[in-house]
Amino acid sequence: MKKFRLYLMMTIVSLCALPTVTYAGDKNPAATEPKEIPVEVQNKLDRLEEIKEMDKSDLSRVEKKELRKEVRTIKADLKSTGNGVYLSVGAIIIIVLLLILLL
Template sequence: MKNFILLLALFFTVNAADAAIDAKPGKTPKTELTEAQLIRKAEMEARLAEIKAMDFKSMSKSEIKEIKEEMKLMKEEARATGNGIYLSVGAIIIIILLLILLV
């Protein structure tokens, strides 16, 4: 239990330090999307709506595979323009295992 409390204290300390770094004056704020990015976003949303409306049962496996690859590329493009932290499944599993082992 003591280790768990220490781990929580470390977690909150790191978060507080991160918030303090973000609050520094002179740090550039998150940028808004440009007009080209907004247009591309609208195009991607329209294409996703088309894909959702498709009947996959009447398609061949190769067509479905092409659509999945297209969606993966759009997802990667969307992540590249967005700001955020993404954790992989492997990283989440490792974090959970470390928490279990430390407690």
């Protein structure tokens, strides 16, 4: 059992000692193809641009308030569409090891 712990500790140390620099994308980002934007997201972005370019000086107070609410809801929708939880391989290994040790 002592050898197992020793080997486990050596494995953990060797994994931590590896270079931790990783690249999220290619080294040449200009050569990559642009990602397609879904239609509903593009419509929301277009609406935000329309509101930004709109002349708001002749609008009433209530209309300005409605526009602000619309902008907030659109931005909240856009933020919620692309979010997710991403775990690296190292984090998954550490979680598994902790589960093994604790259980």
